[in-house]
Amino acid sequence: MTTVLTPASPLTAADRCDRCGAQAYLRVVLASGGELLFCAHHGRKFEPELKKIAVEIQDESGRLGTTAATAADDER
Numbered sequence: 001m002t003t004v005l006t007p008a009s010p011l012t013a014a015d016r017c018d019r020c021g022a023q024a025y026l027r028v029v030l031a032s033g034g035e036l037l038f039c040a041h042h043g044r045k046f047e048p049e050l051k052k053i054a055v056e057i058q059d060e061s062g063r064l065g066t067t068a069a070t071a072a073d074d075e076r
């Protein structure tokens with residue numbers, strides 16, 4: 001049996017953004033084999049950079065729902 005890639009498991013509440021510690025909704029697998037976790041906010045912020053270095057971006061920010069995304073901007 002050959003393991004090609006670790007199967008992407010769903011992100012949980014225990015997965016935290018590397019930048020701010022909020023719950024992570026994006027998992028970024030790097031070409032180097034490393035892994036980064038980002039909340040929806042930082043995932044969007046760093047997306048252009050991440051796309052250059054990532055081999056895979058697992059985006060679960062859709063689970064947040066549209067109301068949460070809107071509220072985040074209003075509450076600033």
Ligand SMILES: [Zn+2]
Nearest residue numbers: 017020039042
């Ligand atoms: Zn964050």
